[in-house]
Amino acid sequence: MKVIREGDMKQKNMEQEIRIMARINNPFLIKLHVSFKTQKFLYFVMDFINGGGLFYYLDKEDCLDENRSRFYTAEILCGLEYLHSRGIVYRDLKPENILINYNGHIVLADFGLSKTGLVGTDARTATRCGTPYYVAPEIILGQEYTKAVDFWSLGVVLYEMLFGVPPFYSEDAMEIYKKIVMNDYSIDADAISVVCWDEGGLR
Incomplete structure (x- = not known):
């Protein structure tokens, strides 16, 4: 899960990221399951990749x-x-x-x-x-x-x-x-x- 505070400079990039992830479905690309926001934070829930980077x-x-x-x-x-x-x-x-x-x-x-x-x-x-x-x-x-x-x-x-x-x-x-x-x-x-x-x- 990624979490970012509303109004953060990274928010624009994350909103773009959500739009892109909503369009893709491929085993070699991380999958977005759901995104939502509250008054203070923007969240998006993705695959749990537990093998490290x-x-x-x-x-x-x-x-x-x-x-x-x-x-x-x-x-x-x-x-x-x-x-x-x-x-x-x-x-x-x-x-x-x-x-x-x-x-x-x-x-x-x-x-x-x-x-x-x-x-x-x-x-x-x-x-x-x-x-x-x-x-x-x-x-x-x-x-x-x-x-x-x-x-x-x-x-x-x-x-x-x-x-x-x-x-x-x-x-x-x-x-x-x-x-x-x-x-x-x-x-x-x-x-x-x-x-x-x-x-x-x-x-």
Whole structure:
């Protein structure tokens, strides 16, 4: 359950989140069961996901093995493709929003930054939002962008699952943005087995 005080700055995002969650029904996306509000608070009741989040496992294990990373990536992709097919761009894919249910499957949560109305592959928007490590370069540059920004974030999450840190790492947000725009990262090929490394790229 999420609870927010009436008039809080986050209320607008949560109301948008409720509208989006009311439209979706997919095993890889968290389900909204009911929402209501009182004079002081806004509530919404969702699935109870008791397997923890990807952030927890990365913090505990540093990084994940290749098969597990591949499995999670495939399920995240299924969730994103479902959203995109309904004209929704997620815009906040990060380990904190990737939950894992009791069966070990991925469930994406938190649609407060998501945007509707992007119908078609070329539909664009221009709002600047996202989390520094995972935001796409076109968002940083203030350019119009498509739903493809979610795939950029997915690539960042996959890298973090394999190596334990985001590819564009820094303690300073502006330095993170600079690295993203310059595509300044490296891959230690020796740390990845031939199982998922082929001709200089992940497979």
